[in-house]
Amino acid sequence: MKHLSLFFIILFSFSVSFAQNTQRSMQGQQATLKRMQNLYDSLSPMQKNIFMTEIKHIMDPEVTIVQPGRTDDDPPSDAIILFDGTDPNKEWQESGFGPDRKMTIKPAVTWIVKDGAIESSKGSGSLTTKRSFEDFQLHIEWKTPSLITGEGQGRGNSGIQIQGIYEIQILDSYNNRTYRNGQAAAVYMQHAPLVNVCRKPGEWQSFDIIYTAPRFKNDSTFFTPPRVTVFHNGVLVQNNVEIQGPTVSPGIPQYTIKAHGPGPISLQQHGNPVAFKNIWIREL
Secondary structure, eight states, rough: OHHHHHHHHHHHHHHHHHHHHTTTTTHHHHHHHHHHHHHHHOOOOHHHHHHHHGGGOOSSSSSOOOOOOOSSSOOOOOOOOEEEOOOOTTTTTEEEEESSEEEEESSSSEEEEEEEEEETTOOOOOOOSSSSSSEEEEEEEEEEOOOOOOOGGGGGGGEEEETTTEEEOOOTTTOOOOOOSSSSSSSSTEEEEEOOOOOOOSSOOEEEEEEEOOOOOSSSSSOOOOEEEETTTEEEEEEEEEOSSSSSSSSSSOOOOOOOOOOOEEEOOOOSOOEEEEEEEEOO
């Protein structure tokens, strides 16, 4: 029984290490699991039976307690507030182009803040978070103009760029036909949404995005590709789909980029006055 008690102690230490370090490499996770398997294999049949009975009742480490928001749209206690309806300069910066056409960062955000929302203005650039992220849960609410102008991709066009590389499309897709992998909630040019749940122009809509960043091998090729799940207005529209490469238009996305780590979230300025509010993120 001493062997079994020792096993529980070692298993506990492995479990704590595994749970507290979710950002570790896949190779490291596999090595930990292999050591646990080898230790289990060393037990006698009776010890294995005792272990399999007891393992169902592991109490520690206790699951972290997070206070939920008042509603499902409100941020929980562990969320980072990216925009609360006030000063966008706390978390965002705006990109622009200098005389040499090279991208620069403007001294301050020029998007218009009104009634708790922020809206792109004529001549403004895209917004990018000052922070960088890897795996996350993102909540964002958006609204296309109530006055309908244009059609197809020219109507309420914007986008959420994940890690500055992969885009979830924002578009007025209410009675507005366009190519299926370019409508609202598409992984742009890659995956069409499962259904179209766009509200009427001028009505607030929401995205809840769960993103798992890619992991790379030492040679910069993918160990695991990025994956994303999207809820549009509470409806599942992207179900843990594999992102096939950086967003390109036109063309077929390919993984030709170098290995990358955490990256920012960007709100695209596409020439249409799209508004955003209640933006928060949880790092996973």
